[in-house]
Amino acid sequence: MNFYFVFEGKTEPIVYKKWLSVLLPDLTEVDSFDAVNQNNYYYESDMGVPSCYRVAANAIQEINDFPKYNYLVLFTDADRFTVAEKKAEADQQINLELEDKPFKTLPENCQLEIIVQKVCIETWFLGNRDFFVRHPQHNSLLKKYIEYFDVSKSNPEDLASEFVQDEENTKDIFGYKTKALFHESYLREIFKERNSAIKERSSASNKNFYYRKSKPMEVQEKHYLKQLRARIEANSDHLLSFQEFIKFCLKIKGQLNK
Template sequence: MNLYFLVEGKRTENKVYPAWLKHLLPELQQVKNFDEVDKNNFYLFSANGYPSIIYDHLPNAILDIQENGKYNYLVLCLDAEENTVSEIKQEIYDFLKREKPDMDNIEMVIIIQNRCLETWFLGNRKIYTRNPQDKPLLEYTRYYDVSIDCPELMGQYQNFNTHAKFHEAYLKELFRVKNIYYSKRNPGDVVKQFYLQQLIDRIKSENTHLPTFQTFIEFCSLIRLKLLQ
């Protein structure tokens, strides 16, 4: 089983996904170059954001996979940002339909981070401070309580240009009051198994929460079953 991951960002995704895959699929070993895969490997390439991940790097990834011939899946991971999940998927499908790359023997899985990875990270109820007293966390919580409601449905708070920037700021404030540091370059605790398990526990207890994170977990569960066969 070999997986080719094409992810949008160069800072957070290339740290979080390998760490999470180590917890979820310990049988898979990461390789540095796409042509080094043999058996039970994964390769991860970080694109330079959107839209280049679709229009530049996706065709290159398809060529890599066709050239190598050993990959079972191409996993495309990117943020929804200000679009809907369906809009991003449609953009990908429209591009493939228009360009008609050779997709023979390539099974592609699309993972949309709605709105961004930080939105998923907000699903950990253990990082939430009950009855926060300090601003801006108090204001953020009054606007939307991510410990109760699905983080993926949270809107765009005032003074933020995008949903993603607000979600990142909310996460940083939750961490700050617990004296935990987070940045895109140094995501800290979110890469650890206990943090990932809290997100999994969230979707098990609330099966309508974090639906795009559920897509990632369901894919990993499928791969795990195939590895055990």
């Protein structure tokens, strides 16, 4: 079984590659699309929207030229849309990109899967209760965020759900024009508080907590993924889009083990 992954952003390949090594350890990466053989994956990443739809359409051409793939998987953020709306947009835009391509569909042995991160992948990262700081001592902004919406108690996917983001970005929440940027800021402030607490306990500590899209640090680790899975086991109505990703991996794991 082989996979062609298209990651919209720069954080996704870093994190998903580590998570897949835990969830689907039998898969190995190859460095060109025509190098897959058995239980391999190839990926393209960091092109944003709408370019990821063009890349997915090009992937369909490559898969037809080299029909050894079983899945083409697009990973993308919902942003201001619902998961259903984002999937519909992706389907529509990929089909538009295919209009001037020789191959209009995937081969019969391959299917398209769209994994939507609601609101963004940082939204999922906010689900780790063990990493969350309930009573910040060093970060007044984080205190304001928690007073506004406590992601340890309520579903992170509902953070700023009342905020209506318009296409012209004329509105803002806590100074951010999009939900995704606000969610990312919330996560960054948790990391900052963690870092300040460590430095307070031990000035000699060389452990640093910070979050950047190009260096997501802790969130890619096995223990962090374990806590996210614990969250959805404890709260079956939380992080529903993350649950879709986990269900997909469990389905694939079952197929690989046959």
